[in-house]
Every structure is written in structure tokens, then in C-alpha cells.
Amino acid sequence: MxxxxxxxxxxxxxxxxxxxxxxxxxxxxxMNWPFDGAFGKVDRQAAQRGFQVYKEVCSxxxxxxxxxxxxxxxxxxxxxEIKEIAKNYTVKDGxxxxxxxxxxxxxxxxxxxxxxxxxxxxxxxxxxxxPPDLSLIIKARADGPNYIYSLLTGYVEPxxxxxxxxxxxxxxxxxxxxxxxxxxxxxxxxxxxxxxNASVDQMVRDVTxxxxxxxxxxxxxxxxxxxxxxxxxxxxxxxxxxxxxxxWSRI
Numbered sequence: 001m002x003x004x005x006x007x008x009x010x011x012x013x014x015x016x017x018x019x020x021x022x023x024x025x026x027x028x029x030x031m032n033w034p035f036d037g038a039f040g041k042v043d044r045q046a047a048q049r050g051f052q053v054y055k056e057v058c059s060x061x062x063x064x065x066x067x068x069x070x071x072x073x074x075x076x077x078x079x080x081e082i083k084e085i086a087k088n089y090t091v092k093d094g095x096x097x098x099x100x101x102x103x104x105x106x107x108x109x110x111x112x113x114x115x116x117x118x119x120x121x122x123x124x125x126x127x128x129x130x131p132p133d134l135s136l137i138i139k140a141r142a143d144g145p146n147y148i149y150s151l152l153t154g155y156v157e158p159x160x161x162x163x164x165x166x167x168x169x170x171x172x173x174x175x176x177x178x179x180x181x182x183x184x185x186x187x188x189x190x191x192x193x194x195x196x197n198a199s200v201d202q203m204v205r206d207v208t209x210x211x212x213x214x215x216x217x218x219x220x221x222x223x224x225x226x227x228x229x230x231x232x233x234x235x236x237x238x239x240x241x242x243x244x245x246x247x248w249s250r251i
Contacts, residue, residue: 026172028146029153031205035145035212038227041220042213047075049192050210053203055085056190058134061126061181063114066135067214070108074217075210082108089113127167129180138208138215145208147173152204155183 034043051072054064069086073079087105091113094101106113115131116122123130138144150173158170158177168178190198213219 026150026154026177028143028173029150030146031149033145033212034209035219038223040223042075043209044076045194046206046209047213048077048210049194049196049203050206050208051075051077052192053185053190053207054134054210057184057203058207059112059115061115061122061131062134063116063131064112064135064214065114065133067112068109069106069112071217075213079108086110127180131181134211134214136215138212144215145212148208148211149204151179152183152185152207153200 034041034046054062069082072082072085077085086108089106089110090103091106091110092101093104096102116125119130132140138148141147151171154171154173155169156172158164162170162177164170165178168180169182170177171179185200185203187199190203192198196202216222
């Protein structure tokens with residue numbers, strides 16, 4: 001029993017350093033992320049660039065169903081910028097006084113507008129494949145950040161003896177090494193507003209940081225609270241130990 005407990009503790013401690021294999025079997029590329037570790041934080045400038053990549057590239061097929069536009073304030077967007085972003089999308093609202101539904105520009109309080117009205121429309125536009133929601137994609141995949149990075153940078157030509165299904169693309173980090181999504185990024189595809197060179201590697205890093213924030217917006221607060229609790233426990237453990245020693249020293 002003790003050995004099993006020790007093994008579990010060791011596995012938990014070593015988990016951040018394990019090179020997971022993706023669903024396709026290839027070991028994932030292991031990257032250093034600013035949000036890793038107990039003191040990890042969101043790189044807000046990178047997250048803003050990542051949102052730009054999502055908005056200009058990924059949002060054509062993938063939604064962020066769990067986020068509202070106003071949540072972008074957490075990564076440094078101003079209220080005016082958020083209003084400007086939201087008003088470029090249209091949402092269905094109502095009913096009005098006549099009992100009819102109507103369309104209006106999105107407001108900061110609205111959820112991110114979905115690229116397709118329903119799953120059937122999404123599949124029809126993507127040869128039967130259903131583009132997953134990206135809100136929790138980092139949490140939905142083992143070693144999520146490294147999985148996303150490996151997948152998006154993993155498009156290569158298939159081996160000579162590999163039988164690729166027509167309409168699919170070779171990617172060793174995906175299930176059966178075949179994926180319906182073509183490589184979505186090319187160098188210079190996005191013009192960053194801060195002047196950063198938009199290489200594929202840079203765009204993938206940025207959008208991964210953005211998706212990590214999207215999956216866990218409370219991460220920094222959680223880590224901060226955890227460190228405070230640990231400090232509290234350490235201090236009071238010392239106080240209790242000293243108190244215990246003084247009390248029992250009389251006996």
C-alpha cells in the first residue's frame with residue numbers, strides 16, 4: 001500500500017516532465033511555456049497576438065463557446081477595443097415588441113459568435129468533419145499545450161509507404177496520422193499589430209498561449225491562492241511545532 005502511494009506521488013511530481021505521446025503515437029514536442037509551473041503567468045502580449053491568430057484564421061471553423069467578448073479584458077484589451085471587436089459580429093436576439101427575432105451587432109456581454117449555426121452545417125462545410133470547439137481544447141487533450149503546438153507544426157509529407165486517405169492530410173501527431181484539417185498557417189499569414197514577425201512557429205506559440213488562457217482564465221488566481229495557502233500552512237506548522245515543543249518540554 002505504501003509503495004503504491006509513493007509511486008502515485010512520484011508520478012504526480014514528474015507529470016510536467018513526461019513527454020506524452022499524441023493520439024497518433026508520435027511523442028509530443030516539449031516546449032517551455034510562460035504559464036508552466038507554480039509561478040507561471042499568462043504572457044498577455046503573446047495572448048493578444050494569439051487572439052489575433054484565432055480571429056483571423058481559426059475562427060473561420062472553430063468556435064470559443066465558453067467565452068464572452070468581455071473576457072478579453074483579462075488579457076489586456078481595453079473596453080473600447082472589446083466593443084470594436086464585438087461589433088464586427090452579428091447575433092440573433094429577441095423577440096422584440098412584435099414578437100419577432102432580429103439581428104444586431106454583438107455586444108461585449110455576448111458569447112463569441114459561432115462560425116456555424118449547428119453541427120450539421122459545420123460538417124457539411126468540412127467534408128463531414130466536425131471542427132471542435134477550442135474553449136477547452138487545451139484541457140481536453142493530454143499535455144494540451146504541447147499537443148496543440150506539435151499538431152499545428154507537425155504537417156509533413158507522408159512516408160513513401162504510407163497510404164493516405166483522399167481528402168485527408170498527414171500529421172503524425174493526430175489519430176492514425178491523418179487529419180481532415182489542412183495546415184492552417186503559413187509564414188506571414190497574419191500581420192501582427194505590434195510588429196512581431198509572424199512565422200509559423202511564432203503564431204503557433206501565440207495561439208497556444210491564448211488557448212491556454214481561454215481554457216483556464218482563473219489560472220493566475222488559482223496559483224496565487226495556492227501559494228498563499230502553502231505559505232500559510234508552512235508558517236502555522238512552524239508556530240504549532242514551537243508551541244508543542246514548549247508545552248511538552250515541561251513534562
